[in-house]
Structures are given as C-alpha cells and as structure tokens.
Amino acid sequence: xxxxxxxxxxxxxxxxxxxxxxxxxxxxxxxxxxxxxxxxxxxxxxxxxxxxxxxxxxxxxxxxxxxxxxxxxxxxxxxxxxxxxxxxxxxxxxxxxxxxxxxxxxxxxxxxx
Amino acid sequence: xxxxxxxxxxxxxxxxxxxxxxxxxxxxxxxxxxxxxxxxxxxxxxxxxxxxxxxxxxxxxxxxxxxxxxxxxxxxxxxxxxxxxxxxxxxxxxxxxxxxxxxxxxxxxxxxxxxxx
Numbered sequence: 001x002x003x004x005x006x007x008x009x010x011x012x013x014x015x016x017x018x019x020x021x022x023x024x025x026x027x028x029x030x031x032x033x034x035x036x037x038x039x040x041x042x043x044x045x046x047x048x049x050x051x052x053x054x055x056x057x058x059x060x061x062x063x064x065x066x067x068x069x070x071x072x073x074x075x076x077x078x079x080x081x082x083x084x085x086x087x088x089x090x091x092x093x094x095x096x097x098x099x100x101x102x103x104x105x106x107x108x109x110x111x112x113x
Numbered sequence: 114x115x116x117x118x119x120x121x122x123x124x125x126x127x128x129x130x131x132x133x134x135x136x137x138x139x140x141x142x143x144x145x146x147x148x149x150x151x152x153x154x155x156x157x158x159x160x161x162x163x164x165x166x167x168x169x170x171x172x173x174x175x176x177x178x179x180x181x182x183x184x185x186x187x188x189x190x191x192x193x194x195x196x197x198x199x200x201x202x203x204x205x206x207x208x209x210x211x212x213x214x215x216x217x218x219x220x221x222x223x224x225x226x227x228x229x230x
Contacts, residue, residue, distance in 0.1 A: 001171060006155070032217055043204070043221040044156065089155050093217070100146065100169045101219060103155040 002027040006104030015113045023090035024072040032095040117222035134190040134225045138207030148204040
C-alpha cells in the first residue's frame with residue numbers, strides 16, 4: 001500500500017518568511033496529492049491539491065509542486081502570517097482506483113511575529 | 114446534515130470494555146472514511162466505505178476493530194476489549210464519491226476522543 005513520508009516534523013519561521021514542507025510517496029500509481037491544514041483543536045481542512053498531470057499549482061500565497069519521477073511533492077507558503085500557524089498534512093491516493101487517502105505524519109508550522 | 118457529525122465527542126472507558134463510535138456523514142456522500150489520530154501524529158487510515166461495503170479495511174490494526182455501514186449512510190466503528198493503546202481521536206470523513214474525479218475533498222468530523230484507562 002501507499003506510504004507517505006513528511007518532513008520536517010516542526011518548522012519555525014518569522015512572519016513574512018517563506019515555509020516549505022516536503023513529502024515523498026511510495027506508490028508510483030498515486031496521482032492525487034492534497035494538503036490539509038489542522039488548527040489546534042480543530043478538524044483537518046483541505047487547503048490545496050494537485051494531480052499528477054501538472055507540476056505546479058498556486059493559490060494566492062500557497063503553492064504545491066510535484067515531481068513524479070522522484071515521487072515527491074512540496075507545499076510552499078510565502079509571506080507567512082501568524083494565522084498560518086497550524087499542523088499541515090500531505091496525503092496521496094490513486095484517484096480513479098478509489099483507494100483510501102493516506103496521510104503523512106504532519107508538520108507543525110509556527111509563525112512568530 | 115450540514116456537516117459530518119460524530120458521537121460521542123468524548124468517551125472514557127476502562128481497559129477491556131467494548132466501545133462504539135458513530136459517524137453521520139454529509140447527506141449524499143457515498144464515501145466514508147475512518148481515521149485514528151494520536152497526539153502529534155497524522156490521521157492513520159483505518160477503513161474506507163464506498164456505499165455499504167468496505168472498499169478497503171487494510172488499516173484496521175487487528176480483529177478487535179470492526180466497522181459497519183448497513184444502509185450506506187451512518188457508520189459505526191466498534192472496538193472490542195479496548196486497550197490503553199487504543200486511546201486516540203477517531204476521525205470520520207466523507208466525500209461525494211470515492212471514484213469520481215473532483216470528489217476527493219474529504220470533509221472531516223470533529224472526532225471522537227477515546228480514552229482507555
């Protein structure tokens with residue numbers, strides 16, 4: 001089955017800096033890669049996703065890049081703000097096969113002002 | 114309903130007891146997932162339903178864990194002979210379909226926090 005590794009486990013940045021979180025996956029057939037944000041005491045929520053037919057996707061201050069050959073994908077947050085502080089999870093699945101979404105262990109991002 | 118509803122929100126039980134956790138997904142969502150989340154960890158996949166049937170139960174840790182979704186809506190996760198290591202937040206999520214493109218967005222419930230003493 002799929003295995004998703006995520007690093008770093010914790011990341012501290014100053015407000016305004018960029019943050020990068022990286023994930024690798026094991027199943028070469030996986031083709032859907034979402035990122036979820038979980039604030040303290042709350043449920044995970046989707047913030048951005050990418051499919052294997054594109055290499056990069058942007059949404060305002062966040063972007064995700066995908067390298068299918070290396071089987072890794074990354075989340076980039078620019079101009080970080082204190083409200084970006086949360087735990088971020090990457091995940092992967094085989095979209096058309098209807099397999100389960102498998103999550104990484106998470107990265108705790110702290111943005112200090 | 115408007116969102117994914119999970120009950121109970123909090124459950125404290127003694128080692129060896131039986132526990133049931135309930136998930137009421139968003140109306141019309143055919144796919145339903147159970148995850149377990151321990152402190153500081155990511156959601157650990159347990160089981161995934163497509164309609165009434167379990168499409169993938171490979172994440173269930175052992176035969177003490179079982180889940181059902183008899184009518185394709187509400188699901189119950191059942192844990193027999195609970196152990197202290199079962200303590201975690203059990204998250205349920207649903208999506209419109211497990212197979213259709215664009216139906217990948219999981220909506221999570223608030224979770225059921227299980228504490229086994």
